[in-house]
Amino acid sequence: MHEERYINSEIIPILEERDVVICRQACREWARRIGFNLVDQTRITTAASELARNIHEYAGAGEVIIQEVEDETRRGIKITFQDQGPGLDDVEEAMKEGYTSHKGMGMGLPGSKKLMDEFYIQSEPEKGTSVTIYKWLPI
Ligand SMILES: Nc1ncnc2c1ncn2[C@@H]1O[C@H](COP(=O)(O)OP(=O)(O)OP(=O)(O)O)[C@@H](O)[C@H]1O
Numbered sequence: 001m002h003e004e005r006y007i008n009s010e011i012i013p014i015l016e017e018r019d020v021v022i023c024r025q026a027c028r029e030w031a032r033r034i035g036f037n038l039v040d041q042t043r044i045t046t047a048a049s050e051l052a053r054n055i056h057e058y059a060g061a062g063e064v065i066i067q068e069v070e071d072e073t074r075r076g077i078k079i080t081f082q083d084q085g086p087g088l089d090d091v092e093e094a095m096k097e098g099y100t101s102h103k104g105m106g107m108g109l110p111g112s113k114k115l116m117d118e119f120y121i122q123s124e125p126e127k128g129t130s131v132t133i134y135k136w137l138p139i
């Protein structure tokens with residue numbers, strides 16, 4: 001793990017469906033401000049939108065924390081999606097492309113991982129889920 005410092009942050013509650021859109025817009029704005037190019041802005045926004053939608057769909061409510069972060073050598077964006085919903089029984093299974101417990105495409109989690117530089121998921125049945133993603137600015 002890297003030693004990281006936070007420069008700025010924003011918390012977005014996910015309480016209803018339109019908060020997913022608000023989160024999406026906020027992540028794009030942060031990505032732009034931090035200095036990501038349009039392609040990376042879209043990668044970040046797409047991942048954020050999938051993970052915020054999962055909160056809405058499976059946990060009902062939660063929050064998204066957007067942070068501008070830096071370590072010794074680089075600067076980037078860190079976004080945390082946390083909820084106190086039902087959690088996942090099998091995280092490894094849920095990370096496989098095409099796995100869905102409902103009627104989704106099963107692409108939200110594995111797709112988000114591919115779009116980002118780092119992806120961490122922690123979940124405990126009946127306690128909730130936390131997903132953290134990072135993208136670093138190219139040096
Ligand atoms: N925050 C969460 N809380 C509880 N379960 C979750 C959460 N996020 C994902 N899951 C579980 O993991 C599964 C896989 O999620 P993923 O986003 O990859 O696919 P999906 O939501 O089913 O379909 P898609 O996102 O492609 O429409 C979900 O079907 C759901 O069972």
Ligand SMILES: [Mg+2]
Pocket residue numbers: 050053054104107108109
């Ligand atoms: Mg999903």
